[in-house]
Amino acid sequence: MKITLKVWRQKDANSKGAFKTYEHSHVSQDMSFLEMLDVLNNELVQKGEEPIAFDHDCREGICGMCSLYINGRPHGPLQTTTCQLHMRSFKDGETITIEPWRAKAFPVVKDLVVDRGAFDRIQRAGGYVSVNTGGVPDANEIAIPKKIADEAFDAATCIGCGACVAACKNASAMLFVSAKVSQFALLPQGQPERKERVEKMVAQMDEEGFGACTNTKACEAECPKGISVANIARMNREYFSAITSSYEVMAKGGGD
Amino acid sequence: MNWLITLFTSTLGRKLLMALTGLFLILFLAVHLIGNLQLLKDDGGRAFNVYAEFMSTNPLIQIVSKGNFFFILLHIFISIVLTIKNRQARGTDRYAVTSGKSSIWSSRNMGILGTIVLVFLVVHLKHFWAEMHFGDMPKVIYDGTEYRDIYSLVAQWFALPWYVALYVFCMAAVAFHLWHGFASSFQTLGLNHPKYNGIINFLGKTFAVVVPALFAWIPINMFFF
Amino acid sequence: MKLDSKAPEGPLAEKWTKHKFNLKLVNPANKRKYDVIVVGTGLAGASAAASLGELGYNVKAFCFQDSPRRAHSIAAQGGINAAKNYQNDGDSIYRLFYDTIKGGDYRAREANVYRLAEVSVNIIDQCVAQGVPFAREYGGLLSNRSFGGAQVSRTFYARGQTGQQLLLGAYGALNRQIANGKVKMYTRSEMLDVVIVDGKARGIITRDLITGKIESHSAHAVLLCTGGYGNVFFLSTNAKGSNVTAAWRAHKKGALFANPCFTQIHPTCIPVTGDHQSKLTLMSESLRNDGRVWVPKTARPGLKAADAVNIPESERDYFLERKYPSFGNLVPRDVASRNAKYVCDEGRGVGTTGLAVFLDFSDAIKRDGEATIRAKYGNLFDMYAQITGDNPYKVPMMIFPAVHYTMGGLWVDYNLMTTVPGLYALGEANFSDHGANRLGASALMQGLADGYFVIPYTIGDYLAGMPYEKVSTDRPEFKEAIDTVQSRINKLLSIKGKKTVDQFHRELGLTMWDYCGMSRSEKGLKFAKEKIQKLKEEFWSNVAVLGGAGELNQELEKALRVADFIELGELMIDDALNRSESCGGHFREESATPDGEAKRKDDEFAYVAAWEYKGENQSEALHKEELIFENVKLTQRSYK
Known part of the structure; x- marks a missing residue:
């Protein structure tokens, strides 16, 4: 699968953020959404670009640490946590927009990480x-x-x-x-x-x-x-x- | 009395006022509709004029009417406060993409719907209520008593196509506003129970369709028939 | 060094009571003069911090997550054991003790295990009082189930979310103390070193993960409740953030590390799908009650679940039922795991990677109907379908073993104190109660026992002998520790190599899994040791860590953790080499019965292997704590 990602990048709480576009061609249907980001981050590091910061921990849908507002919905298109979302829920060639949770009470810490x-x-x-x-x-x-x-x-x-x-x-x-x-x-x-x-x-x-x-x-x-x-x-x-x-x-x- | 201040400055207390005033206005709509239905009587407006005279002179109704204005203003005032607060709660950076798949349209647009209803209300009050109270009304005499001929005022407006169209459009806004608002007010009051939710939802949706439809039918009927 | 377990003398059932009486007390008015640091806010940490706060101590609690509620205890599914005997089926404290020590293959300390069984009943009372919504019967009383092959129903549970509910209970208690000002909570703070002053643990060095600030905290005692080290395998059922750093730093400052090679491998996990795999998901072992485990009799590379239904019975090998006719698919975790590995090693594994076996429900569905199976396992089947895209009602599930829990950890005495005075280890971070193999539903029990009912008593004994004076964080010991941490961070950032941290971690994990996983041999272990030493060298010369030290830098966080995992990996191998017997989760190919089952060597290895750090690139020194069994007779397990 190939996808285009539009990801919110923000250096820290005091900086202004903006979307950055990434073409991601190493995506498999069996990947979880977060694994898809892992693979992208790995590639970014190898290219010398700073990886995307996002919150995650248990990756089995119970700790509540992962977030991400994906294509206009929290945790993406399924009623589940982002860590349980898999790439088979997306189409080849799709553009996916990833934003942090947006709320005054949840200020952005960096990229997609917010303070809850x-x-x-x-x-x-x-x-x-x-x-x-x-x-x-x-x-x-x-x-x-x-x-x-x-x-x-x-x-x-x-x-x-x-x-x-x-x-x-x-x-x-x-x-x-x-x-x-x-x-x-x-x-x-x-x-x-x-x-x-x-x-x-x-x-x-x-x-x-x-x-x-x-x-x-x-x-x-x-x-x-x-x-x-x-x-x-x-x-x-x-x-x-x-x-x-x-x-x-x-x-x-x-x-x- | 600190608790009252706490209550009515809390989000929950403000919502409570929205729900209570909303429910009162729903009641008012029902009563208003019963009156308006007199317009459909084929008696040259007599029943309607008698009813209108009663409504504008009965002291008890006058008190309720003042209350009604107060509740409308309160409903509007709190909705503005809540809307501002709610927008602030989202923060300065807003979502670039929102899907809207997880809720119904009317529930997300009560402010817009309410604003349409408010504009209508102003126009409506100016044309009918203000005219009736302060304007130079023609008079009719039934059984020796003099009445203001509001019927002819109504008939005059309802003969204008743009006015009928506006009226019908605004009734649609009322319908959408009620579609969400009716059951929503019960939820805010804490009245959510699987045993009664079905009835509340049914009543709410029926009310939201039937009442504005009947309101809208009157000008259509008077225009075409 | 002589290891003194401080286990009290006397009859088993009276040891704890007697010990509690002999422990020194701190006057209630003086408790506020003592500061205690608690690192980690899982079941052990949150319960300890809350309980110590209630007693009046000043507690500082730390967690690397954004909230104490996220600690990985939250992911425990099955339940928590307690010897309540509510079911009138013959359970008792002694029976829970016996089952636990036998389940641990006789490599745990009798006194500790008995105490665990003893306080288990208090845990349930405590959690219910906190409002933990355990499963109930229609009469309103608590429900129990039998778990992990136990002969009695002693497991309390909260649907498949027992860990979550227990942790939220402890989190509530912790929150109450935070609100009362008795606990100061530091979130997104990672402990990077322990500070020793005059031979005693007197503080820690942390990194604020948001600002990158290195901070010193001093106290009269330090509690490490930092969980296990299963992530040394990269792929495990642990959370991505779970790490060994706190324990490893303590080890390097003098705390002995006990039985590091004792790891538990859980047979029913969802298999790896490819190189992108970041973690493994456990599915409750209750699935083995109705599912039948099989592989084809002859190798069929790449066999998909959808095609498995076409394979006739005569060509299927239900290998657990064949080898263990009396226990069948319900053999213990280690046996089930090992046998899955064997059939995959023979090339009979299924799925695209060949590293999976089938868990087939078709017979159960035929026998009981789909509705019954749905009622029992519906949520697990849904989870499976969501992750794999296969429908387990129609095709067999694929499963493979995964690292789940580590029984080894910091050596502690009966008071839960490590070999460094004032430094304690609680929960999975210590080695104490599970021996060589942990029974199902015992991890939650141990974490909460340590935090609610052991440490509040035993810490008083230590603190009563401590002066009230606080040590200043301006002391040279703190400065020195900060310098060490800082130079380590600077070093990692300055390497600017070619390989990412994850690549190193994966390589380490694969080596550990292949040679120090389900089955271990001298040859393999020696080979792995060399590999890991090379990996360590390469890591420190070729790792790529971008970004700066003074900001949220997740790559740096990972690099610091992986550096410690590499060192731990080597020690695990040393320990596995030393223990040339098979016991519990540790299987040495050289120590097997003629038909390939694990063989314990009680006369040689009935001891705890506790390792002492001797310096960079030096072999660690082995210290033995002999295990004395006064109450149980050592028997060999058999499931034939």
């Missing part, structure tokens, strides 16, 4: 159950209806890749935030901090500069783990009920 630290800070605002190690009850003392456990699990499968933000025309992070809010809103372990959690996480989400949800559902359609926008509705519900009924002690940092 905003996601960590949102989780840090309350995406956990405050239990110390040790001194917890026996695991089977908490019975959880299977359907609830399964629904919580569906939300918990989020890999934090940021495709939802990248797909959303508003760069909204609501699918990501709502997935964690949902997991703990559903499970009994999450009940003691249920209200503070959603209030704090939403506040942090807004602080980071993500946009608002306009229910286009592009996030759900592009999420490699198929997380449902029903979680966003649940987060809305949780938030409205929390803010209208919780004590106003949050300012004193009553979380932990």
Whole structure:
């Protein structure tokens, strides 16, 4: 296969970026998309040109490190992570445009690498159950209806890749935030901090500069783990009920 | 009262206001349609004129009407705030290629659709509402009571082809706006449940088609028949 | 050097309890006076950092990824063992201990393995309390399954994503401590050296991967939770970033490296498709419950899966069923892997590369129906189809073994301390619990046991004897370490050779795979050693690393890692040469039974081989920790 790549190159966060075109003639259908880039990078290094920087790690679709906005879609044409995308999804001679995730809250670090630290800070605002190690009850003392456990699990499968933000025309992070809010809103372990959690996480989400949800559902359609926008509705519900009924002690940092 | 400020300056709170005002406006549309359907009665506009007189004089309706204006303005104001914020959230470098395969067109273009509806609303208010309230209206007398003859005002406008075309076009924009907006408002309110989603979606899509279609049918009917 | 395991005396079941009582404690008010560095944020690192933060220590945690949540523990699929006996099927702490030590082919320390089994039950409680969504029964209680041929159902699981869910639990606990200010998190920071002051580990040198800045961090103790070194083979199921650098730097500063040749090779991975291959994907070994492994009886080069369906039964060799009638396709990982290699060596391998065997579900589909098979393995079949483009419902899958886990690692005592005081190794980075072969669903257990339930106790014993004073990073030891790191980086950037880092890495990997992989011989190992020495020379004179030191430079990151992998590769070969027995994942062709099965030599090799670095281009010194078995009788495995 031969393809033409239009790749966003940007030296660092403070430089201006631009597209650069590469003709890539050593492509096989069996290559993963990232392997296709590996091969290109190898050729670039041998030619003395700086290789394209992109994020990746596990290459089995679970770590959430890989990104890339390919031909106008996060993770490319399939509903999967870029590392699981293979070149057989493209046509011989095709032109492929590769861009980094674009969001104010995800500044570009270099080329196709962005900083997703905003996601960590949102989780840090309350995406956990405050239990110390040790001194917890026996695991089977908490019975959880299977359907609830399964629904919580569906939300918990989020890999934090940021495709939802990248797909959303508003760069909204609501699918990501709502997935964690949902997991703990559903499970009994999450009940003691249920209200503070959603209030704090939403506040942090807004602080980071993500946009608002306009229910286009592009996030759900592009999420490699198929997380449902029903979680966003649940987060809305949780938030409205929390803010209208919780004590106003949050300012004193009553979380932990 | 800090929590109220927190709520209404949060993205979620702003969305809540969009949904609530939107739902109110949907209700208003339904009521307005019931009134407009009187235009189709073959009575020389009597039913319509009686109805219009009632709507513009009843004190309770007057209060609701003020509320309606307020909600329209609020809906517009928040949508502008959200649109600005959402554009900022995307950042300065924007995508060179977007595919649009993952969402429906109307959901991505509520701002454009809303703007068309707003332009229509201004024209519409100027021609009908302002005329009726402040203009020099012809009068008709039914059973000894004097009424303003709004029917003839409407008939006059609906005889103009460009006006009918504009009206129909704008109703299409309303339809697309509702196609997304109706169910979307429920989602924003947190009302998403597999048991009810089917009904909400069905109602929303039916409403989005039927109501604007009926609105559009009136000028078409009056123009052609 | 005398290796003291510090394993406590007394009956097996009382060792840990007794030991915990004998450990010194740090007064709660004084804990804040101690700083602890944790490198790596996988299950071991995240759980340790969180737990130590909760206790009150000041923790600095480091990871090279952009978020602690991305550590490769996240990719573990199968599950986590715990001796809960929730299924009433005869499980116990002792049975888990016994299975683990036997599964490790009697090359692990009894006391450590028993402790692992003992705290396994606490791990499940802890994770459930954190909101980890384990699989449940309709009654609302936890579900278990039997895994990796175990006779009892003791594996807890979260669909095929157990590692992810456990890691997110630990990540949550870590986040809570970061929010509380007890843990300071450094992401995209790679540890490049450990700093020893007065014979004790007192800090690390890191490189900020975004700015390229070389930084010093001092502390009272350093914990390495940096995972395994499977990427020495280039192709493995490890993440692309997984590396040995932290452990190797510690080794060069005096920490002994134990049993480096013990690697686990997993039989059910998706085969290599070509030279572009960058990593291998594991598919759950549960597939072998219903799939039948075969190759054609006579060589058919390039046989495609689509054509395999036309090959009649009489011309198929179901080699595992033929050789191991009682276990059949369910023989342990090492046996299944080795036999796949043998048939491929005979030229009977399939696919374009000839390095694959079939895993055929047609009989199972005929017997149970496609719907049943879909319900059991649907997600795995989808994954397979996505990667290969073949439909496994219609044609057989192709599989081949791949490196999956490394049992070897830094030598640690019962307290998880390496031979450098104040330097600890947790999780896959240490060698301690799995012997020569790790059982399925035990890696997650060990990582979390070390982090949640061992280190919080044992580190106190060390810190209680340490002065509160912090060491300044202005000390010459830090300066010197920074200089070493910097000159190494400058050297790599100045070579400006012709070959890329990946080319070197691939070459190293291929050599290791061919001669120090599933089957090893003295001749092959000696040959490989020479090759690697040459490769090292070539690397340092002909590697091409572009870009600068003061920026995000992924080629430089790789070069630093590969340089260490090359040195480790040589040590692995030395270790494999030394251990002229077959045990667990280590198969020496010279030590086999007449019918070709692994033969252990307990009288000669019942020891841990711990290697001491002696300087550049010097042979490493071997130290032996004798393994004493007071509770189990050593038996030879048989699956016939």
